[in-house]
Amino acid sequence: MSQxxxxxxxxxxxxxxxxxxxxxxxxxxxxxxxxxxEQVVQPPKTASRTGAAGYAGAAAQAEAATVHRLxxxxxxxEVRRSCGIAELDRVLGGGLVQGSVVLIGGxxxxxKSTLLLQASAAIDASxxxxxxxxxxxxxxxxxxxxxxxxxAQRLGLAPGKLNLVAETCIEQILATAAAETxxxxxxxxxxxxxTEALTSAPGSVSQVRETAAQLVRYAKLTDTTVFLVGHVxxxxxxxxxxxxxxxxxxxxxFEGEAGNAHRLVRAVKNRFGAVNELGVFAxxxxxxxxxxxxxxxxxxxxxxxxxxxxxxxTREGTRPMLVEVQALVDQSPLANPRRLAVGLEQNRLAMLLxxxxxxxxxxxxxxxxxxxxxxxxxxxxxxADLAVLLAVLSSHRDRALPxxxxxxxxxxxxxEIRPVASGPDRLRExxxxxxxxxxxxxxxxxxxxxxxxxxxxxxxxxxxVDAL
Numbered sequence: 001m002s003q004x005x006x007x008x009x010x011x012x013x014x015x016x017x018x019x020x021x022x023x024x025x026x027x028x029x030x031x032x033x034x035x036x037x038e039q040v041v042q043p044p045k046t047a048s049r050t051g052a053a054g055y056a057g058a059a060a061q062a063e064a065a066t067v068h069r070l071x072x073x074x075x076x077x078e079v080r081r082s083c084g085i086a087e088l089d090r091v092l093g094g095g096l097v098q099g100s101v102v103l104i105g106g107x108x109x110x111x112k113s114t115l116l117l118q119a120s121a122a123i124d125a126s127x128x129x130x131x132x133x134x135x136x137x138x139x140x141x142x143x144x145x146x147x148x149x150x151x152a153q154r155l156g157l158a159p160g161k162l163n164l165v166a167e168t169c170i171e172q173i174l175a176t177a178a179a180e181t182x183x184x185x186x187x188x189x190x191x192x193x194x195t196e197a198l199t200s201a202p203g204s205v206s207q208v209r210e211t212a213a214q215l216v217r218y219a220k221l222t223d224t225t226v227f228l229v230g231h232v233x234x235x236x237x238x239x240x241x242x243x244x245x246x247x248x249x250x251x252x253x254f255e256g257e258a259g260n261a262h263r264l265v266r267a268v269k270n271r272f273g274a275v276n277e278l279g280v281f282a283x284x285x286x287x288x289x290x291x292x293x294x295x296x297x298x299x300x301x302x303x304x305x306x307x308x309x310x311x312x313x314t315r316e317g318t319r320p321m322l323v324e325v326q327a328l329v330d331q332s333p334l335a336n337p338r339r340l341a342v343g344l345e346q347n348r349l350a351m352l353l354x355x356x357x358x359x360x361x362x363x364x365x366x367x368x369x370x371x372x373x374x375x376x377x378x379x380x381x382x383x384a385d386l387a388v389l390l391a392v393l394s395s396h397r398d399r400a401l402p403x404x405x406x407x408x409x410x411x412x413x414x415x416e417i418r419p420v421a422s423g424p425d426r427l428r429e430x431x432x433x434x435x436x437x438x439x440x441x442x443x444x445x446x447x448x449x450x451x452x453x454x455x456x457x458x459x460x461x462x463x464x465v466d467a468l
Contacts, residue, residue: 084122093273106254141192277317308395327391343373359415419443
């Protein structure tokens with residue numbers, strides 16, 4: 001056997017996309033990223049089988065997998081346990097599922113470690129985990145145990161039986177977990193782990209993929225819930241290979257701005273619950289505090305009506321939520337007027353302004369238009385279309401809308417107002433917060449109406465403008 005075969009094969013792998021190349025280059029040929037390629041030495045293969053005969057021989061030695069008929073497989077009852085934080089339980093779909101792997105990503109300093117430390121302390125003190133010797137094993141690869149202890153003291157937590165280990169080698173972590181048998185395993189963070197089977201640096205594509213695969217395998221075999229903290233790139237995406245998000249069961253994103261005290265945890269993937277579910281927290285000096293009624297904090301509720309302001313009833317996951325949409329329309333000195341949307345899709349704003357001109361007879365080609373969702377919330381659903389157009393029209397004509405008015409509805413290119421999902425739930429949420437009027441698509445009006453709420457059903461944009 002040659003010396004090269006003993007040492008293994010040398011490849012060059014892109015940290016951005018995971019593309020492989022036999023030689024180094026300054027730019028990845030697959031994704032075009034610069035200075036992202038690093039050298040990786042693959043371990044030598046124990047046996048090599050090439051050709052059809054080799055594969056046939058390997059198949060003959062392997063045992064056949066068990067084949068099940070789907071109709072004969074009885075689904076097991078899904079057992080969930082609360083993590084002690086109601087907002088986090090909501091985002092997870094109702095609580096922790098045995099054997100699930102949850103990946104949490106977000107900007108540096110946004111509160112990922114704080115939330116998981118608070119959740120670990122709550123799980124440790126929960127009666128559901130009282131019988132466990134050590135319900136949680138917290139693995140820190142970025143901080144020392146003393147730093148984690150100082151954070152727990154600053155947050156006023158009582159860790160109790162919470163076990164803590166500072167380790168980055170995945171083999172050592174799994175051996176410790178096998179000895180301690182925790183019900184919940186927290187890894188902070190996946191980018192700091194490495195396996196001795198690979199020679200690349202921690203955080204590389206191959207290391208993240210291999211360590212994550214071992215943790216997923218451990219979670220499924222032992223029914224342990226695993227939390228993984230993931231770093232993000234400067235573009236806001238999770239660092240590492242895209243396969244990391246495919247391997248885990250749930251992907252949560254922390255959202256929020258540095259100057260804003262509110263933090264949003266959004267589920268973008270969940271095999272055990274609804275996606276786009278939203279948990280709202282407020283960052284305080286004692287850690288993250290739950291916000292059980294987010295509509296109250298996202299509504300400024302002006303003392304008197306102000307032009308360009310309207311209340312939208314949006315829906316995040318399974319929860320309707322009221323947010324304020326503000327618009328500012330001003331004469332533009334530029335040849336190409338500006339269109340700026342914060343918390344909304346900017347291309348959709350341009351499309352809605354074209355619909356307003358074509359089907360509403362109101363031109364904005366010489367006006368700067370700025371639209372903002374108050375509170376840092378990002379609204380992705382099309383139910384915000386009608387609220388955006390009415391807010392723009394209110395600012396353009398400098399006429400305030402009623403403070404007790406709530407709206408929602410999708411606007412089509414033909415000027416029609418289309419119904420959206422969960423209309424009755426949205427209307428009941430508006431009535432619960434004291435709103436007296438609502439302009440909604442005709443298809444969303446409940447048969448019995450909503451007590452205390454005057455509902456105006458509209459079919460077209462022109463009808464909505466006339467209703468005001």
